[in-house]
Amino acid sequence: MHSTENEEGEPAIRYLRLTIAILFGRFVGWLSRLGGHGGSSLPGKLALRWHPHLLQELRQRAVHGTVLVTGTNGKTTTTAMARSILTRHAWSVINNHNGANLIAGLATAFMGQGRILGRADLALLEVDEATMPRASAELKPRMIVVTNVFRDQLDRYGELSTTLRFIQRAVEDMAEDGQLVLNADDPQVAYLGRDRPHVVYFGMEVDGNVGSDPGRTAYDASDSTRCPRCGHPLEYFTRFYAHLGHYRCGACGHERPQPTIRVAQDKAGTITLMGDFGWVPIDMPIPGLYNLYNLAAAAALTLTLGVHVDLVPAAIVSMVPAFGRMESIVAENGTVLRLALVKNPVGFNQVLDTMVQSPEGNHALVVINDRYADGRDVSWLWDVNFESELLQQKIGRWWVSGIRAWDMAVRLKYAGIEPSKIVVLASAKAALDAALAESRDCTLYVMPTYTALLEVRDLLTRRGLVKHFREG
Numbered sequence: 001m002h003s004t005e006n007e008e009g010e011p012a013i014r015y016l017r018l019t020i021a022i023l024f025g026r027f028v029g030w031l032s033r034l035g036g037h038g039g040s041s042l043p044g045k046l047a048l049r050w051h052p053h054l055l056q057e058l059r060q061r062a063v064h065g066t067v068l069v070t071g072t073n074g075k076t077t078t079t080a081m082a083r084s085i086l087t088r089h090a091w092s093v094i095n096n097h098n099g100a101n102l103i104a105g106l107a108t109a110f111m112g113q114g115r116i117l118g119r120a121d122l123a124l125l126e127v128d129e130a131t132m133p134r135a136s137a138e139l140k141p142r143m144i145v146v147t148n149v150f151r152d153q154l155d156r157y158g159e160l161s162t163t164l165r166f167i168q169r170a171v172e173d174m175a176e177d178g179q180l181v182l183n184a185d186d187p188q189v190a191y192l193g194r195d196r197p198h199v200v201y202f203g204m205e206v207d208g209n210v211g212s213d214p215g216r217t218a219y220d221a222s223d224s225t226r227c228p229r230c231g232h233p234l235e236y237f238t239r240f241y242a243h244l245g246h247y248r249c250g251a252c253g254h255e256r257p258q259p260t261i262r263v264a265q266d267k268a269g270t271i272t273l274m275g276d277f278g279w280v281p282i283d284m285p286i287p288g289l290y291n292l293y294n295l296a297a298a299a300a301l302t303l304t305l306g307v308h309v310d311l312v313p314a315a316i317v318s319m320v321p322a323f324g325r326m327e328s329i330v331a332e333n334g335t336v337l338r339l340a341l342v343k344n345p346v347g348f349n350q351v352l353d354t355m356v357q358s359p360e361g362n363h364a365l366v367v368i369n370d371r372y373a374d375g376r377d378v379s380w381l382w383d384v385n386f387e388s389e390l391l392q393q394k395i396g397r398w399w400v401s402g403i404r405a406w407d408m409a410v411r412l413k414y415a416g417i418e419p420s421k422i423v424v425l426a427s428a429k430a431a432l433d434a435a436l437a438e439s440r441d442c443t444l445y446v447m448p449t450y451t452a453l454l455e456v457r458d459l460l461t462r463r464g465l466v467k468h469f470r471e472g
């Protein structure tokens with residue numbers, strides 16, 4: 001009878017098919033690296049063509065299941081922090097640390113790590129918001145972490161509500177016992193937790209120098225300050241940046257949920273992580289208020305998985321920041337570079353705020369491209385606050401480069417920055433060379449869009465300042 005034959009034959013064929021897909025994917029990855037290309041999603045793309053249900057098979061490689069991290073900003077850093085903590089917990093982690101966060105990138109992460117068909121403790125994956133419904137359906141995550149939702153790449157996702165709907169669909173698709181980890185300070189994100197039985201919230205507390213600064217909120221690119229339940233404008237008691245803060249709706253009484261994992265920074269800059277475990281001081285290797293939210297998200301993620309809080313401080317201080325996320329690199333002539341990917345007004349404003357708060361004088365190199373991965377529309381640059389007086393005092397010189405260098409230069413000029421301070425060089429190499437030569441003994445902030453970051457990475461690799469980018 002052929003049905004018997006099927007039952008006996010199927011597992012072996014499935015196993016064979018999966019093995020071939022993985023071997024093939026690894027081979028493509030190896031070839032791609034050999035040719036000097038990143039190739040972070042090509043292996044997965046080709047393997048998925050050969051085996052369309054690849055992810056459903058691969059997810060079984062993670063013994064303790066899969067965690068998906070999504071949101072507009074902070075996915076990569078939150079995942080890097082959580083990975084560092086889990087490594088100290090002695091868990092092996094499958095992770096797309098190269099930032100390839102579409103379906104093919106997720107498949108590549110599963111195929112490229114460990115032994116062929118070997119197992120890992122956890123799959124920890126950052127996922128693009130629009131990819132969340134499919135990632136959730138195929139990977140059946142045990143946990144979804146949402147960092148925040150800002151207006152981002154409008155031409156790809158449309159309005160804010162579209163991004164939220166993608167995440168909402170993924171959440172609805174998750175099993176009833178699935179765990180949500182949500183930012184309490186983002187009204188729309190926190191609202192995803194309504195009617196869900198297992199939610200852990202994280203948030204920021206007011207302690208000293210963070211918190212409502214009227215000057216800060218005045219220019220923020222805030223875009224979702226209406227009550228998610230009734231649509232009435234929300235009242236804020238504290239606003240950290242954009243629409244993140246402590247809020248309440250005067251009309252229906254809806255308010256910020258009490259977070260169980262909290263971070264705060266005092267006037268001296270000391271950072272504290274708080275929860276039902278008490279509190280622990282944290283030494284952060286990367287600057288920026290937004291990285292405190294990433295810390296809180298990573299702590300909430302890992303503590304909910306059963307990690308002991310004592311492992312967190314050492315894991316954070318020793319973490320290797322993801323490329324383009326504020327790690328510092330020292331150039332041959334002593335110039336300190338800080339690389340910060342910019343992709344939307346809120347993120348850009350946060351980088352500018354960090355520049356302004358650092359004690360030393362700084363220079364800036366901005367590289368703006370408008371390829372698909374950058375977002376084709378660069379009008380969002382007009383929502384970035386270059387008008388800030390402090391910024392104009394603090395930045396000695398602006399180098400501007402990339403495909404849309406002139407749009408950027410015009411934006412700076414309209415912000416009132418002296419034209420003599422702005423240098424436009426179309427070639428990213430020429431701009432980097434010039435900026436490095438003139439930034440001896442100060443910090444050069446390099447702010448590229450996504451594809452420009454890849455170019456800058458190549459340039460720094462050629463100068464021997466960055467190790468060749470490896471994956472897998």
Ligand SMILES: [Zn+2]
Pocket residue numbers: 227228229230231232249250251252253254
């Ligand atoms: Zn309301």
